[in-house]
Amino acid sequence: MTDKQSRIGTDGVSGGHSAPAFERKPWREVAAVTRCATELPFPPLLPGHLFFNVSLMPYATHPLVCAQGQAVRQRLSALRLGDYLNKTERVELFIVNRAIEQMLDRAEIMAVSRDDLLAIYTDEGFHTWMMERFRLQMLRVTGHVMEKRTSQSVARVLALCESASPAYAGVASIAAATVTETLITGTLRQAGAGDEIYPPVHTLLSEHGADEMRHQAAFVHFASEWVPELSVDERECLDQLLPDLMMAFLAPEIATWREHLVAIGLGEPEADRVLLESIDPLAVGVQMMEAARVPRRLFERLGLSCAERFAQQASRWRPP
DSSP, X not given: OOTTSXXXXXXXXXXXXXXXXXXXXXXXXXXXXXXXXXXOOOOOOOTTOBSSOGGGOGGGGSHHHHTTOHHHHHHHHHHHHHHHHHHHHXXXXXXXXXXXXXXXXXXXXXXXXXXXXXXXXXXHHHHHHHHHHHHHHHHHHHOOOOOOOOOHHHHHHHHHHHHXXXXXXHHHHHHHHHHHHHHHHHHHHHHTOSTTBOHHHHHHHHHHHHHHHHHHHHHHHHHHHHXXXXXXXXXXXXXXXXXXXXXXXXXXXXXXXXXXXXXXXXXXXXXXXXXXXXXXXXXXXXXXXXXXXHHHHHHXXXXXXXXXXXXXXXXXXXXX
């Protein structure tokens, strides 16, 4: 692969300006699939270890949960990690890689090369394989099962794409991937951060997050050239769809969290109480706005009005 090939950079968008040029490092030197060990070391699990950052699990610090003891909190964090891995896998296989198949046909887009797109496609396949190996190792070393199940947020995103007119199916697919690839990076960094996090979790999410930073930059560059070339009707479809896609991906999965609380031994009324007392709708709205900073600024810069409508939706979010 030459220096002119697959230069997927690490920068997103900043303020109202266009994204910087791609980092000048060949993909084979930076991608996890080319440089990471195929088996992570799994040290003994300690009682104080958690599998997911509790700052992203407000219900985990509720007194009713803490009263169950550290082992139960550890299991609750394992349930959340398992759910997050499922969500991430489905994003990569059913949203991003399907969109890349559409993007590869857009030969007129010069901002992101065919090599870059195929590199991302390869990365996403590797991430899925890496997470599957991680699940097996987790079970063998710690006894925690990372169950395979559907993801509510991914299901919502896919339903929105399927509801689009067939004439705009390609626009919807690329829009969904652009949203998810510009939203997922921050959560990957946060989820595995902290001294309490079991080291293999930190390593897995850090390696994944490094790849996703480059993917985010590539999608920003692609969208910056793609959106201005859309027809008036395609732009209108995109503008209407984007706020719903961001909300679908970012809105808390309350029903899943409730299932997790019941699984650790709380009764259904107690689980409902924990969620009611732990989740501040205004704080959730602020968190969603912060998480969506990159796509909001990107589409504002490209002349769309979706950012304002997303802000309105985020401010009105309430638990279902």
